[in-house]
Amino acid sequence: MLGKRSNKNMTTEKSAVFIIFGGSGDLAHRKLYPAMYNLYKSGVLKDHFAVIGTARRPWSDDYYRSTVVDSLEDVDDDEKAMTEFSKHFFYQSHDVTDSDHYIALKNLAAKLDDQFDTGHNRIYYMAIAPRFFGTVAEHINSEGLKTDGYNRLVIEKPFGRSFDSACDLNSSLTKTFSESEIYRMDHYLGKFMVQQLTDIRMKNKTFEKALDHKYVSNMQITLSESLGVEDRGGYYETAGVLRDMIQNHIMQIIGAVAMDEPAKLDSDSIHEVKRAVFANLKDLTPEEVDQNFVRGQYGEDATGKLKAYREEDNVDANSNIETFVAGKVTMSNERWDGVPFYVRSGKRMPAKSSRIDVVFNDKVEELGIKPNTTVTFLIEPENGSSILVNGIDYQSANQDFIKFPEDSHYFDNEREAYESLMIDILDGDQIHFTLWDELQNTWKYVDVIRQQWDNETPDFPNYMSKTIGPDAASELLEKDGNTWVWDA
Numbered sequence: 001m002l003g004k005r006s007n008k009n010m011t012t013e014k015s016a017v018f019i020i021f022g023g024s025g026d027l028a029h030r031k032l033y034p035a036m037y038n039l040y041k042s043g044v045l046k047d048h049f050a051v052i053g054t055a056r057r058p059w060s061d062d063y064y065r066s067t068v069v070d071s072l073e074d075v076d077d078d079e080k081a082m083t084e085f086s087k088h089f090f091y092q093s094h095d096v097t098d099s100d101h102y103i104a105l106k107n108l109a110a111k112l113d114d115q116f117d118t119g120h121n122r123i124y125y126m127a128i129a130p131r132f133f134g135t136v137a138e139h140i141n142s143e144g145l146k147t148d149g150y151n152r153l154v155i156e157k158p159f160g161r162s163f164d165s166a167c168d169l170n171s172s173l174t175k176t177f178s179e180s181e182i183y184r185m186d187h188y189l190g191k192f193m194v195q196q197l198t199d200i201r202m203k204n205k206t207f208e209k210a211l212d213h214k215y216v217s218n219m220q221i222t223l224s225e226s227l228g229v230e231d232r233g234g235y236y237e238t239a240g241v242l243r244d245m246i247q248n249h250i251m252q253i254i255g256a257v258a259m260d261e262p263a264k265l266d267s268d269s270i271h272e273v274k275r276a277v278f279a280n281l282k283d284l285t286p287e288e289v290d291q292n293f294v295r296g297q298y299g300e301d302a303t304g305k306l307k308a309y310r311e312e313d314n315v316d317a318n319s320n321i322e323t324f325v326a327g328k329v330t331m332s333n334e335r336w337d338g339v340p341f342y343v344r345s346g347k348r349m350p351a352k353s354s355r356i357d358v359v360f361n362d363k364v365e366e367l368g369i370k371p372n373t374t375v376t377f378l379i380e381p382e383n384g385s386s387i388l389v390n391g392i393d394y395q396s397a398n399q400d401f402i403k404f405p406e407d408s409h410y411f412d413n414e415r416e417a418y419e420s421l422m423i424d425i426l427d428g429d430q431i432h433f434t435l436w437d438e439l440q441n442t443w444k445y446v447d448v449i450r451q452q453w454d455n456e457t458p459d460f461p462n463y464m465s466k467t468i469g470p471d472a473a474s475e476l477l478e479k480d481g482n483t484w485v486w487d488a
């Protein structure tokens with residue numbers, strides 16, 4: 001079927017015991033339990049799975065199950081199914097720094113293995129603060145939690161704060177888990193449109209041919225958010241947009257849009273071509289950081305009702321953390337020689353929008369595409385249902401270089417990012433996860449920017465809340481004779 005996400009094992013039942021470190025937390029309740037419930041409803045999780053939620057607070061199984069059901073409030077109203085689903089959940093009070101607690105965890109997992117006949121398969125999910133990732137992995141090893149089934153470690157961002165700290169973290173994880181057992185989440189790689197990009201490119205040969213320096217004027221990747229830091233000021237003070245969005249999500253989207261055609265549509269082949277993209281990122285000098293990257297921090301909005309970043313809870317009143325980044329990334333390979341990849345991400349922008357704009361030049365007419373055409377892939381908030389050609393839906397655009405003739409239901413049945421990534425984990429497929437060698441290159445790239453910025457004091461705040469970001473972000477493109485396609 002053209003372009004459809006591979007339907008491999010989409011409804012075949014899987015077996016595993018999940019151990020969720022941070023099972024009482026926000027991520028688990030907002031993302032993991034709803035995703036698992038949808039997999040339960042579609043039969044991917046059925047009789048042979050169990051979930052152990054662990055955290056320090058002393059919850060009972062019953063109370064934990066009631067929180068799981070509560071987390072499904074907006075997902076379904078089938079109370080019977082939700083109650084049946086919650087019977088697979090068990091709570092173990094556990095401090096991740098205490099070795100004895102891992103023994104209790106191991107015994108409970110073994111018991112549930114027998115009870116639910118899960119084939120000794122284990123998924124260890126780190127829904128916990130990053131400072132604990134290494135500790136948990138090391139205890140899984142030292143207390144002998146790994147089994148003779150499969151053992152997969154799922155790790156949330158952030159994966160380190162720099163190249164060096166990412167190396168330290170990786171070393172501590174790989175004492176227990178091999179690279180093929182580690183699933184580094186980047187939820188943008190679970191988003192429908194990002195997953196479809198490869199298929200869309202491979203099935204539309206003219207479009208694929210046009211993705212080349214001969215025909216592309218520039219690429220633009222925007223991940224804007226309308227919210228501020230909300231209650232995550234403490235975390236944000238240690239991160240900033242550069243680490244929180246550019247190093248991972250934006251870089252992975254560059255990988256998906258810039259990679260060469262893979263030999264096959266499987267994990268090894270796709271990572272092989274993606275890896276080459278990150279290896280080809282053109283190194284930046286400190287001067288180039290100043291010329292090609294812009295940082296910003298939001299102030300109040302025009303009405304004074306929205307707080308400036310520096311007034312947010314748990315934020316330093318003189319904070320120099322950036323809430324906005326725009327930049328020009330270039331590559332040293334022939335395909336993308338001289339093509340700017342403009343990237344942009346910020347908080348408190350006018351709207352939430354995640355999009356890729358491919359701006360062609362006039363030579364693209366050689367391929368039968370109208371000169372200066374722009375193709376936009378909308379990742380959010382439309383949840384993946386839209387491709388625009390010059391701002392209108394591709395089906396109405398009267399250009400046929402992108403089409404899906406065999407499948408008019410192309411966009412039906414798309415799964416939420418966490419659901420789709422959970423299936424990959426259960427299948428042992430790393431296709432939509434970040435590999436260690438990719439991360440090393442993206443950290444090295446971003447570290448140069450961070451170091452240069454840490455040497456200079458910015459003049460913050462420099463954009464008002466609910467605006468498109470600092471003027472310098474527009475000037476960055478104007479210097480090259482270009483403009484942002486999305487101007488909210």
Ligand SMILES: NC(=O)c1ccc[n+]([C@@H]2O[C@H](COP(=O)([O-])OP(=O)(O)OC[C@H]3O[C@@H](n4cnc5c(N)ncnc54)[C@H](OP(=O)(O)O)[C@@H]3O)[C@@H](O)[C@H]2O)c1
Binds near residue numbers: 054056057095128
């Ligand atoms: N929330 C999101 O949308 C989101 C998005 C992307 C990535 N992440 C990442 O996901 C992870 C979890 O984030 P979150 O927002 O869910 O955090 P959270 O709501 O603060 O949850 C943290 C969890 O860790 C438990 N915990 C804390 N200290 C512990 C200890 N010493 N031993 C055992 N358990 C402990 C907490 O329960 P107790 O206090 O009872 O121990 C709680 O269940 C973080 O790495 C975060 O960066 C989160």
